[in-house]
Amino acid sequence: MDNTENFYGRPVAGMPSAASTAAPTPLRPGTPSETAGRNPFGDGIESQASHRSSGLNGNPFASPSASRPPSSFDSASALGRFDGGQRYFHSRRVRKGEIEKPWTKQVDPKEKWVTILPILGIVLGLAISGFLVWDGIRSVVKHNYCLVLEENWANxxxxxxxxKEVQVNGFGNGEFEQTTPGDANVYVENGHLIIKATPQxxxxxxxxxxxxxxxxxTCTSDNPAYCIAATNITAGNSSIVPPVLSGRINTRRGATIKYGxxxxxxxxxxGDWLWPAIWMMPLDSAYGPWPQSGEIDIVESRGNxxxxxQGGNNIISSALHWGPNPANDAWWRTNVKRQALHTTYASGFNTFGLEWSQKYLFTYVNSRLLQVLYVNFDTPMWTRxxxxxxDANGTRIDDVWSKTGRAQTxxxxxxxLILNLAVGGTNGWFEDNVNGKPWLDGSPNARKDFWEAKGQWLPTWTQPQLEVSKVMMWQQCDGDEDL
Structure with missing residues (x-):
């Protein structure tokens, strides 16, 4: 059986060859030559067999020699020729010598500013930043501190x-503890001060x-109401003695500072409803009763x-209390919280600090760089x-601070300094109807309701103490503490 080639140039069995056919195969209309007749489609594109014969290695996409302009046959190195002196592609749109080369043209002198101006801006910005840092460091008041107290409880x-402050009626906050004078709730153990809460x-x-x-x-208060408490089981009477014993101590006797x-x-x-605090009160109420003479809360937290x-022992709060009367205490303007990172403040020891000068006051944790509350005394506190x-009764409120001429008054x-561990309270530190709180602040039965829920909160008291390893106090001693 005769074989012939298909349009890929391969022999096909059972087909008569072109040489054995008596009558020549007619060309399709428009076929340019007999050579094109080898292509079964008759469209003028050579078959692979004809490409082989013309030295194109059987590339079906190579341009036929007859269809290429003479200019395309350049040197082999310049045109990237392959075998047979042919190449695979040559643009017919872009002629030699027509490619634009903008980099060879003369550069506009103004274009250099496109680079120069951003560089100048960066240099100027760095210079201004450096100056501001230098000026800030130069303007900070540098104080010399004199040691007032270094307490490590060695003795x-x-x-x-x-x-030790000894009272029974909650220090004005409606707290549920009785602070005791003995060693049961305030004592030194293994070189650490322990202030511990225990049930009554x-x-x-x-x-x-x-x-x-x-x-x-033993009472340390001048107010008899803070020295006497009673349980009365008469029908309809809900009064009970403080349901918890705890402790509170201060340095009023031997360590005070004014700036330092x-x-x-x-x-x-x-432990649920425990309320630890490290804070400060004025030695003398020079401007009137609380909060006219101020209060500095270095750290407060909750044992929950x-x-x-509102945050448990994973969050601490720092605040200043100041105002003409309790109803206008502006503590909310100077109150900041800080959360512990992947831990709690009950898991280990942390250093809670205060830095206080004529121009600023700030609190911090472990490092002066980890600030909690920052108050700049650039505006008089009364104006702030x-x-x-x-007030609500129509009584005129007098500005007793601006008379000093000092913005920090x-x-x-x-x-x-005061260290204490309170329990509960009715002043809002523990919000009503939150997290199973068993009492309401406005209820006359608050103490009793708390005590009757002892089965709920006492099992959570796994570490019911404020443990202090060290206390340091410094006073400004560079001559400007009287400013």
Whole structure:
């Protein structure tokens, strides 16, 4: 059987060859030559067989020699020829010598500013930033500090410096603890100060009983209401003695500062409704009763865990209290919280610090770079507070601070340090109806409701103490502390 080639140039069995066919194969209309007749489509494109014969190595896409202009046959190196002196592609649109080469043209002198101006901007920005940093460092007041107190509890609780505050009625916050004068709730153990909360004797809740700190002479308050408490089981009476015992100490006797630094290294407690605090009060109420003479809260927290919406022992708060009266306490203008990173402040010891000068006051944790609250005394505190001219009763509110001529008033007088562990309270530190809080602040039964929920909160008291390893206090001693 005769074979013939298909349009790829391969022999096909059973087909008569072109040579054996008597009559020549007619060309399709428009076929330019007999050579094109080898292509079964008759469209003028050579078959692979004809390409082989013309030295194109069977490339079906190579341009036929007859269809290429003479100019395309240049030197082999310039045209990238392959075998047979042919090349695969040559643009017919871009002729030799027509390609634009803008880089060979003369550059416009103004174009250099496209590069120069951004560089000048960067250099100028760096120079301005450097100047601002230098000016900021130069303008910061550098203080020399004199040591006032270095307390590591090596000799126990030094009563010449520390005083235990003993009361029963919550220090104005409606707290549920009774602070004690003995060593049961405030003591030194393994070189650390421990302020521990413990439940009151349940028997004192079941019978008529009175605690009178005036009789035994231990009460440290001048207000009898803070020295006497009682349980009355008469029908309809809900009063009980404080359901918890705890402690509170201060340095009023032997360590105060007016401008300086304080650092307290401590571990916070674990337990629902515990309220640890490291804070300061004025030695003398020079501008009037609280909060006219100010209050500095270095750190406050809660013993609850992280699920408490207001924050548990994973969050601390720093604040200043200041205002013409309790109803206009502007603490909310100077209150900042800081969350512990992947831990809690009860998991280990942290250093809680305060730096206080005539021009600023800030608190920090572990490093002065980790600031919590920062207050700049560039505006008088009375102006900053934007207080009303009269109170709710129509009584005129007088500005008692601006008379000093100092913007930092009332924070321009000696303060002493307080360490304490409170429990509960009715001042809003623990928000009502949050996280299973068992009492309402406005209820006359608040103490009793808290005590009756002992089965809920007491099991959470796995670490019911504020543990302090060190206290440092420094006073400015460079001659400008009287400014």
């Amino acid at each position: 126990g609780l030094n009563e010449k410096v520390w005083m 004797d349940d028997a004192l809740m079941q019978k008529n009983y009175e605690i009178d700190l005036l009789k035994d002479g 630094r304080i650092e307290v290294t401590a571990k916070l407690p674990v 865990n992280y699920t408490h919406p 507070g934007n207080f009303p001219v009269q 009332p924070f321009d007088q000696p303060f002493y």
